[in-house]
Amino acid sequence: MKSYISRIILGVFLLSTQFIFAQHLSKSQFKVKGNCDMCKERIETTARKAGAKTAVYSIDLQTLTLETDNTASTDNIIKKVAEAGHDNEKFKATDATYEALPGCCHYERDLHAKPLENHDHHSKKENEFYVKGNCESCKARIEKAAKDAGADSAEWNAETQTVILNFNSEKTSSDTILKKIAEVGHDNEKYKSNDNTYKNLPACCLYDRNIPFGETNPKVHTEEGTASEHADHNQNNITNENHDNQEKQIEGVIVTGSKAATSLSKKEAGLVFNIDKKELLKAACCNLSESFETNATVDVSFSNAVTGTKQLKMLGLDQKYTSLTKELLPEIRGLASAYGLNFIPGRWIESIQLTKGGSTVTNGYESITGQINTELLKNAEKPETSLNLFADFNGRAEANITSVSPINDKWSQTFLLHGNGTFGDTDMNDDGFLDRPKGTQLNAAYLLNYNDLEKSGLGSHFGINFIKDERTSGQIGFDKKIPQEKQSLYGVGIDISRFQVWNKTGYVFKGKPYQSLGWMNQYTYHQQDSFFGLRNYSGKQHTYYSNLIFESILGNTNHKYKAGASFLYDGYDETYLTNNFKRNEIVPGAFAEYTLTGLKYTLVAGARIDFHNLAGTQFTPRLNFKYDFTPQTILRLSAGRGFRTANIFAESQQYFASNRNIQILQNGGNIYGLKPEIAWNYGASLQQEFKIFGRKSTIVADFFRTDFQDQVMVDLDRSPQQLTFYNLDGKSFANSFQTQWDFTPFKNFDVRLAYKYYDVQADYIDGRREVPFMAKHRGFVNLAYSTNKNNNGGFWSFDTTLNWVGKQRLPNTSSNPEEFQLPSYSESYAVLNAQISRNFNKKIRAYLGGENLTSYYQKNAIVDFKNPFGNYFDGGMVYAPIMKANFYVGLDVTF
Template sequence: MKKITLFLMLTLSFTVTSQVKLDTVKVTVANKGIRKSLTKTINTTVVSSKELLKAACCNLAESFETNPSIDVNFSDALTGTKQIKMLGLTSPYLMITEENIPSVRGASQAYGLSFTPGTWVESIQITKGTGSVVNGYESISGQINTELIKPMKDIPFFLNAYGASDFRFELNTHFNRKISDHWASSLYLHGNTRVAKNDMNNDGFLDNPLGKQVNVVNRWQYSNPETGWVSFINFKYMKDEKQTGQLDFDKNRDKLTTNYWGSEINTNRFDFTSKVGYVFKDMPYQSIGWQNAYSNHNQDSYFGLNQYNIKQQSYYSNLIFNSIINNTMHKFATGLNFTNDNYSEFVNLADVSRIDNSVGAFFEYTYDNNDKFSFILGGRMDYHNRLGFFATPRLHVRYNPWEKAVIRFSAGRGKRAANIFAENQNLFGSSRAFSVLDTNGKIYGLNPEIAWNYGLSFTQNFKLLGKAADVTLDFYRTDFQNQAIVDVMQSPQQVLFYNLKGKSFANSFQLDFNYEIIKHLNLRTAYKYYDISTDYLSGSFQRPLQAKHRLFGNLEYETHISDNGHQWKFDYTWNWLGKQQLPNTATNSNPDRLPEFSPSFSIMNTQITRTFSKTFEVYVGGENIGNYRQDKAILGANNPFGANFDTSIIYAPVFGRMFYAGLRFKIK
């Protein structure tokens, strides 16, 4: 079905012949950048590579600027790292996978999305609510799965060069070779660097880090439809170096001193993944697959006088068997998986290392009458050396009440061990004292997080003035039975970690309206409302740095493609963010205080692409072209080793307006 769907989304050419001679008929189907199915049981949005090309999309964290399902925010005033949220919850509550193998987790949680270049990505699947039990028990608010370009389908050569006004430069090259009818291999090379210092707000600190990254991937694919075997093998190596802090900071002279405030974050990572699958020849509905992954993530870093070093070695294995019960209306998937995480972690020389192991079994039943109704009922049982023995139930239901409409419902449970230091590294860029108040738990003294997620979604496709339109309403609620609270509301000189003592919930409502205004001119809009509240020691507050109201708009226009491949593409995106609850700064001295809520503001991005042939195109664009910047991005900037220093309270851009240009070249 996936292959059929893919081919239908592309341009189809065929010739009709009979006793009467007919001309060649060419049917062209528009390839949408974002696709929502009316027949899939789970509420999933597919983002194609076409959508990713509408923005510079230097890495995975920057791939969601034109997608209303994901909120993109900056995590701090120093690293320039973008943090994503879904249903109002930050990325640790998402399961982030690469080709359905867990990828961004544990030590890589803060910066891992920036380790996958956008040009490697074939498509992204965004699932709202609890995902499938096949992929694990950690997903709470959703799942983001990235599919990389497949060697069997890749072109022989691809080049992407990029440069921006913030002095960031990037180069991507892809080499692909079909070795035989059944083997193909790809080599991807990525490098980026920022070579100059920027201080647009004149606070004496870099707005973006200096740095460089080298990223290499070698992919192998084997496919033999005659025997039913298919496999993928991937080798990855990544080296990422960042330096930030005061303009006059010299890492060779000032590291871990009070001469000037500075920071370095140096990461080395190696990954190996393999996937082997077999489809039974006489039973094409029956298959077995085995996924394996090993990763070695090593980060050495310091933030002023705070030191944070973490090394994570992980092994993951998942065995999956798919088949049917009597007929293809009744399908099931079952299997076993195992995960081992070895953390060597030091927080200001305090050793908080640990080893986590888990083993689990799952079963997922799917009923689909291929007409109006389907459901997926899944459950898994896991044993974790720290989380204990527990069950994870999940349910997804789809119903089509009338033509071109779908109603979906989902409910499920998630459980996870919060890596409180790795997930909150932005707080190291402050003078806050870190305190863990609970001591009886097995994860830094805390107990595991447990949450239930419930969701209801309605989508209707229709014609408006003869043009295609659709509207979607989503409502999701997450109730935490237990949560690792990161408390920045008690005092601006402290961050407290403790397990939830009262209530914590997240309500998310989203209304999407999409419309083809005229041929080739498409409008995408969304309104999002978040009611997210947590009981802290000092009272109940909205989730800090989360806008309660958000508006999104996107306009895209493409000219007709000429026979020689000439085309213009225009894209414009507008985001409006309402006021946001800010962390407590009331006891700071007057110059270093912030109001209780941030002001509302808008951000506009745009890009123009000119295609000169089927193999060459150039693009220019701008981010934050309205030049909105946050006032007082760094508290205590004039005294970075004082009690009020804090770089983590970021609700808006720091750098301001940024322009970029690039080119893409292909050999087909």
């Protein structure tokens, strides 16, 4: 009996001991670097051998979660993990151990932590969960959401980025509470907030979504301010490291990181490049036309030798086939096509989203080769006013003032002011003509933002913009004030007035952060009065655009859809010489788009139908597909249709500075007697990441083909004295291949190399020919280096870009006298740009740069420049720069 009782007592004692020890298991989490399943097995096995009761490693979060009793030292466990080859926040593996790992295990070694014997790592409690936030408003929102979901109490800690929950498990669960917290905009370890919900948080609440859980606290010091409206794009797949370095201090560990100036989104099904304002600071970037000098995707060139304007080309086709939007609203189109790039100052731009190939149907039907969207400055945690002064050595000067400030917790505003003037007579090729026009521009905008997402789910953005631009060009000495008929010199005058007002209003349904309704409206008035020698051209355009979008899910967030309706009105009134052309385009439309998200793939399928009063009913399908073979290997496919109506006068003004007669071969259409332009675009791209020099490197190769079903041909070959427009009869296509390699040979030094091949041909009246002014081969090199920041935040930056352009087919001028004939093909040439900038601190930056440092320029850019009123005069045959090297200086001051 005693033996039986003693056995019971011993059993109870042993069970009690196990229970006591079980209750004293503690859970902790550490940042540990790894790259694959082999890493996961090695880390977990090492941790368990070192004394951990359980060890779970997350490759995605780069975290190791340990359960230990009071006999095991977490420091010893983490040290053993480092000895096995894996850097962590306390200990760093030796170089020899790291190099001995299998190739697939070579993670990026950007966690430069030193052994810290007294490092007090935060150990999560059982009822503690990672929740991201940024300020006191976040704290209040998180704790209120938790209580609304049934928590008895909730305490969010900004330093540890965790919330401690107390709740009755019979009434609710941690999953329910964390889901509710995500629904109000805060990512956590179990649920991710909807992108729209996150973007509509107040500016002060926009936390960094790219930092893994457990690595964020209010000691983080960044130079970037708040996230932009498109932060969900900018956080993905840094393709190169722009070293405007940020230091993140995490409980004694200093982590040095950087944010890309240009990034390629891994999440997007389409090929979308996000260009940050830091990228724009690498060059002069006085306006949008100069914003792509360090970008390999977009080709920038002078349109003619008289007006000095620049044009963009993408996928081997003219700018008119790319949808150019501002705040996702139609911007550079219609009468603004020729000079609209000059109307968006570079210092106003917060970010640019560049989509190659078919873009979403929600933004309209005009995109054929892609879309370039510009977002203006409108986010700041605290009031910030900046002044930019710029001048070059040839008489151009400009000033920009930008002011972004919160009014209260719901309202914020932005003032944007730009003025420029060109006062010098620049004639570098001694032909008697100005290489660029003289004149002035005044440009002012006001933006007002409202955000009450937390309470009412409502947000709104209002903007107004006014532009007055006056330019004079032509022969030196031309006086615009003297009537044309009394002039002995050839002159060009361009006066433009432009006014815009727009609003974007959105509503997120309460309790359904995945469901929203947005309505965009914009009115634009554009007027141009101009003359080119003895030829007059004037035009007025009234445009009203409206777009209503509803977004929700089908069952769960793996199945999303958008549906909506749009309306576009364009009223045109143009006069060329004595001919008047009037038309009204009225286009109601409807669209739908479905997004399917799988573990390794994303499919976006959309279609829209538009009822054009002049072009007829148009059906526009588009498809984008992304497949992740691995996290480092991504394939994208796209296909889609686009259509547009050609504005033949506004889009061909580069040829007005000539004595070509305009001829329109009408084909029964309702727009200048011509039919609309319709094209299909197909694309494929492969994105591959790998390690070189111990750092991440990315290669992107893409191929796109554009096939025109109908096109308005601009024929310069029928006669050097004639410009002929007619509809395509046959085939017209553009093949575009590009490969780009971004890598970092050593710290703070970024390299971008690219090669492009174009094959662009069309069936003209007299046969198939290459489209003129399009080089088959192009090369691109961009180098960027910056020094480390000093104690005041100061550093130097050095940027240089080399563009090599192969030979181009030139229009046929064989019927001209020999001295006025052009060769069949141009020479190849190279253009070198460079800039040095010095940030003295966070407030003051000065820069010095040079454009076309190779000083290559097109000799005799103007055909028969000595006789501008004769039959052979032509200023539109431009294939290269028309100015030699030009130097500039600038100053940025932030208050």
